[in-house]
Amino acid sequence: MRKTYFRPSSGYYGLLRDKEFIAKVDTVLHQHSGTGVKHMEIKFGLHSKHADHIDRWVNFAIASKTKEFVIDLSGRAKSSFFTELARRKQIVREEPYNLPSQLFSPNNGSYLRRLELRTVSLQLPSDFKGFLNLKSLALVDKTIVPEGPFRFTYLRNLRLELILCSYENRKTDVLDYAYLLKIAPFMETLELPMWMNCQHRPYSKEDGELRVGLPQQHNHLKSVRISGFFGHKGQVELPLHILRRSIALEKMEITPKLEISNYLAGHDCLYEDLHYVDGHRVATEFKFAKQTIAMLLMW
16 A cells, blocks of 8 residues: 555544555455465554454465465564664554464464564464474564474574563563474574663673573584674573583574664664673683583674
8 A cells, every 4th residue: 555644644544544454455355366375465554453354364365375474563664663672662552463373273374384473462272283384484573482382393494583672671581592492393503683672781690690491402403693692691591501402513603793684783783882892701701611612603
């Protein structure tokens, strides 16, 4: 849809735009045969009150065996989302749309090769076994930690971008992502680009003893790259855990360079310059248990 530059996006005109978008999508899908869809994207500012309409579009994607499915209900550019985080601006929004469980059934999910979800609620069913043929998964405006008994059995290569905000309001810690070694037992390469949007606190003994993650041995992980490393406690604990549990690991790269997105890498280079020395000092001081000094690269 063409953007409306001279009308407010809330109130009466916001409602009008929602109805206009929904009507146009319904018209397009009604004219489609409903088979053989390779790529489908839904990008518009919608939420839970539009669930009936979005459910209908998701069911269309399922019935048409869509291979690449993108649902972006944020209604704003990705760069603006990062700007709000950088300024620690409170993001106020409506209750997000909850994806229907039928998308995660073994039969329906087997057609998906790429799935991208942004600003939606994701409640995985307890019997979820993973997407058998999924090659690319992007979750934006979430930083969730999967829970439950399921595993990503077919996952071999993972790039997970982590944006971690202030310590006071955060429920997820960097070390929590050690859980990846458990739910992806056949993973071979892991990339973790990080951006710590919080007060800079390189690890020191005053922060307490380093914690130990889940005692889960990993037999297939060969290569790990962690960027945006500035020596925060959790950033030290996670690679230590990976090194201790990954018996097939051949290479680990650690760098303070910001690689999480082109937007952040271009606008937050000052942050990188200021804290580069701290990250290098912490990594050198601990030498990651003295067993991995040869693995510390990219400095």
